Amino acid sequence: MNNIHILSSDITTxxxxxxxxxxxxxxxxxxxxxxxxxxxxxxxLLEDCRGLHGCRTGEAKIxxxxxxxxxxxxxxxxPVYSGAPGDAVLLADCYRNSLDLxxxxxxxxxxxxxxxxGVYGYPVxxxxxxxxxxxxxxxxxxxxxxxxxxxxxxxxxxxxxxEEQTARI
Ligand code: AR6
Numbered sequence: 001m002n003n004i005h006i007l008s009s010d011i012t013t014x015x016x017x018x019x020x021x022x023x024x025x026x027x028x029x030x031x032x033x034x035x036x037x038x039x040x041x042x043x044x045l046l047e048d049c050r051g052l053h054g055c056r057t058g059e060a061k062i063x064x065x066x067x068x069x070x071x072x073x074x075x076x077x078x079p080v081y082s083g084a085p086g087d088a089v090l091l092a093d094c095y096r097n098s099l100d101l102x103x104x105x106x107x108x109x110x111x112x113x114x115x116x117x118g119v120y121g122y123p124v125x126x127x128x129x130x131x132x133x134x135x136x137x138x139x140x141x142x143x144x145x146x147x148x149x150x151x152x153x154x155x156x157x158x159x160x161x162x163e164e165q166t167a168r169i
Contacts, residue, residue, distance in 0.1 A: 003146070019065070025055055040068055058091075059097055061074070061101075079122070081122040091127060095134040115127070
């Protein structure tokens with residue numbers, strides 16, 4: 001699909017309308033991509049996040065991007081992988097709710113990291129299939145709204161899995 005792109009990059013460098021943060025329920029920062037986004041955005045992001053009073057797993061909240069090139073950060077909380085069927089539902093919720101929130105805020109270009117596949121332990125292939133299928137369905141359901149989605153991979157192995165999974169659709 002020509003409005004889905006795959007990149008190997010540090011998501012904090014991307015000039016999109018919004019980048020998505022794989023946060024935790026506190027929304028008060030952490031390691032991985034969350035830590036990188038907070039470092040690059042500066043302390044104003046943490047101040048803004050304090051006012052959001054956390055976020056449930058699968059849901060999404062929005063802030064400004066502050067010192068990032070991106071205008072907005074959409075914070076979503078992926079599931080900690082347990083192997084239960086509910087994991088897939090919650091991970092799909094992250095992508096769908098992030099895209100809904102993006103649309104509500106007029107976002108036309110958005111970049112996602114590989115949510116839950118780091119510290120939260122979701123197997124990359126399973127998580128990628130959910131990411132690609134959910135985004136594909138959202139774009140089809142929202143075909144009246146031009147949205148450009150980038151999957152931003154931090155390593156080559158993840159990028160290859162995204163290439164394989166998007167080749168299916
Ligand atoms: N740009 C793009 N992708 C990145 C970057 C970056 N700068 N840094 C890491 N990744 P993780 P999770 C990739 O662990 O599994 C935090 O502490 C990384 O290689 O960041 O959802 C939060 O506060 C992996 O492919 O997120 C939570 O407590 C992907 O981003 C917890 O980790 C996700 O890895 C969330 O865990």
